[in-house]
Amino acid sequence: xxxxxxxxxxxxxxxxxxxxxxxxxxxxxxxxxxxxxxxxxxxxxxxxxxxxxxxxxxxxxxxxxxxxxxxxxxxxxxxxxxxxxxxxxxxxxxxxxxxxxxxxxxxxxxxxxxxxxxxxxxxxxxxxxxxxxxxxxxxxxxxxxxxxxxxxxxxxxxxxxxxxxxxxxxxxxxxxxxxxxxxxxxxxxxxxxxxxxxxxxxxxxxxxxxxxxxxxxxxxxxxxxxxxxxxxxxxxxxxxxxxxxxxxxxxxxxxxxxxxxxxxxxxxxxxxxxxxxxxxxxxxxxxxxxxxxxxxxxxxxxxxxxxxxxxxxxxxxxxxxxxxxxxxxxxxxxxxxxxxxxxxxxxxxxxxxxxxxxxxxxxxxxx
Amino acid sequence: xxxxxxxxxxxxxxxxxxxxxxxxxxxxxxxxxxxxxxxxxxxxxxxxxxxxxxxxxxxxxxxxxxxxxxxxxxxxxxxxxxxxxxxxxxxxxxxxxxxxxxxxxxxxxxxxxxxxxxxxxxxxxxxxxxxxxxxxxxxxxxxxxxxxxxxxxxxxxxxxxxxxxxxxxxxxxxxxxxxxxxxxxxxxxxxxxxxxxxxxxxxxxxxxxxxxxxxxxxxxxxxxxxxxxxxxxxxxxxxxxxxxxxxxxxxxxxxxxx
Numbered sequence: 001x002x003x004x005x006x007x008x009x010x011x012x013x014x015x016x017x018x019x020x021x022x023x024x025x026x027x028x029x030x031x032x033x034x035x036x037x038x039x040x041x042x043x044x045x046x047x048x049x050x051x052x053x054x055x056x057x058x059x060x061x062x063x064x065x066x067x068x069x070x071x072x073x074x075x076x077x078x079x080x081x082x083x084x085x086x087x088x089x090x091x092x093x094x095x096x097x098x099x100x101x102x103x104x105x106x107x108x109x110x111x112x113x114x115x116x117x118x119x120x121x122x123x124x125x126x127x128x129x130x131x132x133x134x135x136x137x138x139x140x141x142x143x144x145x146x147x148x149x150x151x152x153x154x155x156x157x158x159x160x161x162x163x164x165x166x167x168x169x170x171x172x173x174x175x176x177x178x179x180x181x182x183x184x185x186x187x188x189x190x191x192x193x194x195x196x197x198x199x200x201x202x203x204x205x206x207x208x209x210x211x212x213x214x215x216x217x218x219x220x221x222x223x224x225x226x227x228x229x230x231x232x233x234x235x236x237x238x239x240x241x242x243x244x245x246x247x248x249x250x251x252x253x254x255x256x257x258x259x260x261x262x263x264x265x266x267x268x269x270x271x272x273x274x275x276x277x278x279x280x281x282x283x284x285x286x287x288x289x290x291x292x293x294x295x296x297x298x299x300x301x302x303x304x305x306x307x308x309x310x311x312x313x314x315x316x317x318x319x320x321x322x323x324x325x326x327x328x329x330x331x332x333x334x335x336x337x338x339x340x341x342x343x344x345x346x347x348x349x350x351x352x353x354x355x356x357x358x359x360x361x362x363x364x365x366x367x
Numbered sequence: 368x369x370x371x372x373x374x375x376x377x378x379x380x381x382x383x384x385x386x387x388x389x390x391x392x393x394x395x396x397x398x399x400x401x402x403x404x405x406x407x408x409x410x411x412x413x414x415x416x417x418x419x420x421x422x423x424x425x426x427x428x429x430x431x432x433x434x435x436x437x438x439x440x441x442x443x444x445x446x447x448x449x450x451x452x453x454x455x456x457x458x459x460x461x462x463x464x465x466x467x468x469x470x471x472x473x474x475x476x477x478x479x480x481x482x483x484x485x486x487x488x489x490x491x492x493x494x495x496x497x498x499x500x501x502x503x504x505x506x507x508x509x510x511x512x513x514x515x516x517x518x519x520x521x522x523x524x525x526x527x528x529x530x531x532x533x534x535x536x537x538x539x540x541x542x543x544x545x546x547x548x549x550x551x552x553x554x555x556x557x558x559x560x561x562x563x564x565x566x567x568x569x570x571x572x573x574x575x576x577x578x579x580x581x582x583x584x585x586x587x588x589x590x591x592x593x594x595x596x597x598x599x600x601x602x603x604x605x606x607x608x609x610x611x612x613x614x615x616x617x618x619x620x621x622x623x624x625x
Contacts, residue, residue: 263434264471268485268537269461271453278484283475360475 071330081330082337085321089337092157092312098149102160105137109163117352119359153231157312159341161231165303165313166345169238170296176239177246178285182276184251195247202244207302210237215309234306242299249291253284286360293353297346304342314338383410384443385541385572386431391440393426400426401437402596408541413573415583415604418593419619424576427593428543431574432463445540461489464534464542468550470526472518478505478529479514482536490537497536504532508562524555528562535566542566544575578623584608592616 061076064083071078082089091099112133115121141160144150156164183195202210214237215230222228257280265275285292307316318334321327327334386408393401400423408414416424429435430442433449433456442449444459473481482501486492492500505511508528518526527547534542544563548556560582567573567586577583583590584604591601592613600613608624611617 258471260467260469260471261473263465264467264473267432267434267460267463267465268533269457269489270485271457274488278488279473283473286475 067326069326077333078330079333081321081327081333085327088158089314089317089321089334090159092161092317093155094157094160095149095151095155098143098151101140101143101148101151102156102158105140106160106163108133108137108140109167113167117355119356153229156231158317159314161306161311162303162314164231165235165238165306166300168235169242169303170299172239173242173246173299174292174296176243178250178281180243180247181250181254184247185254199244199247202241203248207237207241207305208308210241211305211309213237230309231311234309234311238299238303238306241302242295245295245299246292249288249295250284252291253286253288254280256287257284286357289353289357289360293350297349300345300349301342314341384408385410385412385445386574387441387443388427388431389441389443391427391430391437391442393423393430393435393437393439400596401430404440404596404598406591406598408572408574411570411572412588413567413571413586414575414589414591415587416574416576416591416593417578417580417583417619417623418591418599422593423596424593425545428545428574428576431541431543432460432465434465457489461485461537462540464537464539466527466530466534466542466544466547468546470518470523470530470550472526472530472533474518477515477517478510478521481518481529482533485533485537501532501536504535505529507535507565508532509558522555523551524558527551527555527559531559531562531566541572541574544573544577546576546578548577548579580608580624592619594619 057076059076061074062079063071063074063076064079066074066078066080067084071080087096087099091102094102112130115129116126139145139148141156142151142153180195180199183191184199186192186195211234214233218233219227261279261283262275265279270278304313304315306313307319310316312320315338318338322331322334384407386406388404388406388408391401391404392399402423404423404427406414416427418424426435430437430449431444437449445462447455447459449456449459472478473484476484479498479501482504483494483497486497486500487494490497502511502514505514508531510525510528510532513521513525513529518529521529531542531547547563548559551559556579560579563573563575563582564586573586575582575587587604589601590604590607592599592607592611592615594615600607600611600616602612607616608620611620
């Protein structure tokens with residue numbers, strides 16, 4: 001108590017101007033607090049209005065394992081649409097008794113992705129593991145060897161297709177984008193102009209039109225009798241599209257590098273390739289991790305656009321379940337289920353990028 | 368200055384030419400930055416170049432390892448002429464060490480990795496050997512205990528000493544210094560100059576662009592004064608400082624020596 005009084009006295013001794021300032025400061029904060037409390041109360045009201053009813057709908061009044069008919073009498077969510085159709089949603093038209101194959105392939109993919117998270121594992125052996133894994137996944141999906149029944153790619157669908165398009169789309173687009181960015185900054189005019197043309201043309205066109213071109217226009221130019229797999233064409237369109245965006249982001253990173261870094265590398269006698277690989281790109285790519293991941297995330301979601309060229313990806317299989325009369329009208333539940341898949345994919349990407357960024361800047365402080 | 372150093376400094380450089388610069392001109396756009404430079408640097412010779420800013424002194428030494436391209440004349444480094452031949456340029460750069468005003472260490476690599484990058488990738492020396500050599504040179508610039516830190520964790524003076532060690536790891540035949548102490552806080556200048564003096568004692572061929580006149584007086588065989596893209600005057604430090612011939616040199620010295 002005495003202490004407090006003492007401090008108050010000291011406050012009193014201070015010049016009036018400061019006191020006024022303090023009062024003003026307090027007032028302003030009080031006012032601010034007021035506004036904040038109103039906002040807080042408002043937020044709580046909104047949450048109260050939304051969360052409990054949603055919880056009730058999703059978990060208490062919901063039905064989980066019934067027929068579509070039974071669902072119509074339930075007050076809550078009809079999760080039965082997922083439990084009854086999950087095999088079709090996930091695997092599409094892949095032969096029912098063979099669906100363990102895409103399942104196994106996806107497990108291999110997840111395993112490899114998970115193992116690759118740790119940078120300490122980035123060795124040559126991991127590269128071989130990926131090559132072996134890719135080969136096994138391809139074999140599992142396509143079959144035709146070792147007694148596996150061949151499955152036409154037209155029957156591929158659902159989650160394996162979405163993963164195929166996005167994982168390969170992103171991993172191929174990234175290096176291509178880096179090469180394009182370097183090309184755009186090249187001193188050789190021909191390469192530079194080609195890269196600028198490519199980037200600006202692709203960026204000036206929506207992905208949908210690229211997909212249309214790849215599926216409808218492109219085959220017209222092919223000679224009679226030659227067809228290129230539809231999935232492959234969509235895949236290429238996604239890669240080309242994403243690479244153009246990545247190129248521009250990487251170019252931003254390259255421009256952020258100081259002239260001194262190039263000069264220091266060059267004056268050690270490093271050639272262009274080594275300068276880029278050892279000095280410039282490691283720094284530039286690290287700078288642009290956040291925008292790059294944004295592009296990768298949006299590319300991952302954009303793979304769902306392949307529905308317009310009649311590829312049965314995860315979204316399309318879900319939609320087709322909804323057109324079944326038995327399950328018509330339960331789109332909320334079905335789409336929430338799909339949204340969870342996409343969210344998990346996107347969230348792990350952004351999470352991983354943050355982890356990577358932190359690791360790469362460990363011990364390193366800004367100059 | 369100790370006696371041994373003094374003795375060493377008096378030792379005349381060899382007559383063999385290390386760098387020959389013959390009538391070199393360079394333009395930045397319309398700006399005529401180098402106007403007919405003629406200079407021969409002998410093996411083990413130490414040259415200090417001074418002059419007002421914009422006089423072309425940095426540009427001149429940057430031409431020697433082709434960070435800048437000269438437009439007329441010839442530059443011959445250790446018998447190899449600098450042309451557009453990229454292989455020649457890379458070869459010369461590996462033989463010519465360069466120390467920059469702003470250090471230009473690679474911030475994403477540890478000090479040790481900064482030092483071994485050139486030896487491993489350009490000289491193709493095995494990693495273990497390169498690291499051994501790197502530690503030797505870090506020892507030499509009195510900074511071995513920092514080997515596993517990153518450049519951002521070091522002071523300016525320490526960074527510049529690392530930069531010198533990085534150049535030395537390539538076993539260069541010539542060392543170029545482009546205002547090595549200009550970006551440093553005053554209390555750190557001495558530690559860098561001391562390292563450069565030690566280097567001079569060992570007979571390294573050096574071209575130093577600097578305004579550290581004490582260093583020039585004690586270390587240089589020749590001091591050159593540049594102005595308006597020309598070498599106005601070049602002489603032994605003694606003559607240069609005590610008996611400058613040219614008016615512009617006198618004016619510059621009066622400004623810089625107070």
